[in-house]
Amino acid sequence: MSFMDETGEKGDEKPYHHGNLREALVDAALGILEREEAPLTLRAAAKAVGVSHTAPYNHFPDKEALLAAVAIRGFGKLEDKVETARTAAGADPAAQLAATGEAYIFFAVDHPALFRLMFGPRKQDGHSEEVRAAGLSAFEPLVRVMREGMEAGTFHEGDVQAAAVTAWSLVHGMAQLAIDRTDTLTPEDREGIAARFRASHAIMMQGLAPR
Amino acid sequence: MSFMDETGEKGDEKPYHHGNLREALVDAALGILEREEAPLTLRAAAKAVGVSHTAPYNHFPDKEALLAAVAIRGFGKLEDKVETARTAAGADPAAQLAATGEAYIFFAVDHPALFRLMFGPRKQDGHSEEVRAAGLSAFEPLVRVMREGMEAGTFHEGDVQAAAVTAWSLVHGMAQLAIDRTDTLTPEDREGIAARFRASHAIMMQGLAPR
DNA sequence: ATATTCATCTTACCTCTGTCAACATGAGCG
DNA sequence: CGCTCATGTTGACAGAGGTAAGATGAATAT
Numbered sequence: 001m002s003f004m005d006e007t008g009e010k011g012d013e014k015p016y017h018h019g020n021l022r023e024a025l026v027d028a029a030l031g032i033l034e035r036e037e038a039p040l041t042l043r044a045a046a047k048a049v050g051v052s053h054t055a056p057y058n059h060f061p062d063k064e065a066l067l068a069a070v071a072i073r074g075f076g077k078l079e080d081k082v083e084t085a086r087t088a089a090g091a092d093p094a095a096q097l098a099a100t101g102e103a104y105i106f107f108a109v110d111h112p113a114l115f116r117l118m119f120g121p122r123k124q125d126g127h128s129e130e131v132r133a134a135g136l137s138a139f140e141p142l143v144r145v146m147r148e149g150m151e152a153g154t155f156h157e158g159d160v161q162a163a164a165v166t167a168w169s170l171v172h173g174m175a176q177l178a179i180d181r182t183d184t185l186t187p188e189d190r191e192g193i194a195a196r197f198r199a200s201h202a203i204m205m206q207g208l209a210p211r
Numbered sequence: 212m213s214f215m216d217e218t219g220e221k222g223d224e225k226p227y228h229h230g231n232l233r234e235a236l237v238d239a240a241l242g243i244l245e246r247e248e249a250p251l252t253l254r255a256a257a258k259a260v261g262v263s264h265t266a267p268y269n270h271f272p273d274k275e276a277l278l279a280a281v282a283i284r285g286f287g288k289l290e291d292k293v294e295t296a297r298t299a300a301g302a303d304p305a306a307q308l309a310a311t312g313e314a315y316i317f318f319a320v321d322h323p324a325l326f327r328l329m330f331g332p333r334k335q336d337g338h339s340e341e342v343r344a345a346g347l348s349a350f351e352p353l354v355r356v357m358r359e360g361m362e363a364g365t366f367h368e369g370d371v372q373a374a375a376v377t378a379w380s381l382v383h384g385m386a387q388l389a390i391d392r393t394d395t396l397t398p399e400d401r402e403g404i405a406a407r408f409r410a411s412h413a414i415m416m417q418g419l420a421p422r
Numbered sequence: 423a424t425a426t427t428c429a430t431c432t433t434a435c436c437t438c439t440g441t442c443a444a445c446a447t448g449a450g451c452g
Numbered sequence: 453c454g455c456t457c458a459t460g461t462t463g464a465c466a467g468a469g470g471t472a473a474g475a476t477g478a479a480t481a482t
Contacts, residue, residue, distance in 0.1 A: 043439065053461095054442085058459050058460070094419075119387065119388075135392060135394070136394060162411070169380075173386075175384075176330065199376075200380060204419055206420060207417045208366045232430080232431090252469090253468080253470095262431070262432090263432050266430075266432080268470075270430090273470075
């Protein structure tokens, strides 16, 4: 039960015999995903931490497990960003919806590899349970916005879950298309992406049907 | 310039010394993706066709190129399904929108691995140009629905492209979530998926704002 | 008809990756 | 003080993508 080097920033090298490898590996994997120079490989993560390529197997049964841990961390970051954006958007539910959606999309644009990992297929459903939960948790702010919006009368009454799922789908699809189909928009063109989302948000609010 | 076994269905074994390997490989790769028993590997595709694992390199510079060809075929299938659904939906643009969206989602649900490949990241943008074009082509029916709907007055006047992108994002996100986040809905529960989409379609038509 | 050419295919081999098995090390407890 | 067991290391293996060099035979020229 001895803890040191909690955050694993980059303080001392090898704490003593071993450090808290598990977290360090997740950090390293995250870093590799962010840089996106090379594909995330178990050996690369181990090397980044300075251990042998089989050391990870003392903390993760296989690569998928490491990936799952990384994905969970990713969902934590996503939830933070979305929730932060929501509280910063003021009281208007429509504004909150816009802010959370934009935050979601930019999270994907800023961390495409991580985003893909988070929402990619889970090869073994062993670890998928926690990932699932983390994802649902990140989805919560959106549900809250919808519920509060309906209660406040900013959104017309209806099925909260259905509305939240719809918004999630819209924003998720836009994020996905933004990072992997750079047809008309590049990830660098943040204003273009924001504009596109604002247009979709407006359509979502007003509906396609004539008034 | 000798052609035989055009469709490559499964007629004769090895036409003569060589067949039209290229198409056969794409077929095999598609098959493997559909079955989804094992991950799609170059060697598996080669073995399925009955050639050595390096034979594919005479037709594709690398694995990515094969994958690109498969993705293009996938987009063809997707476009077919969507366009078929559209014409079968009658004259009402709203009904066409619903039909195309549902077709899109079920395409993903029915061919998840292929769908992921089609929309997954292109590691080298060398071949990505054709894939891009194929994807855009599959997107066309949606644009048409929007344009015609606006012209007909079924949808209120507005930016056709923005509306089409919005609809695409919604449907794409829902498809993606349906295949990789089987939280509340399993791929088998087709009626549940359809219901979820109908709800989203309704929201998209009516908008979130109160009337 | 025969020889030649060249796309196509095979064999052999390389590197990289995930994973397993056997061995090493040292922290903490009896 | 010595054991034990979690944690790490070394070494090996199989399966993947990819390259290089040689084989094979269909098409073409002579």
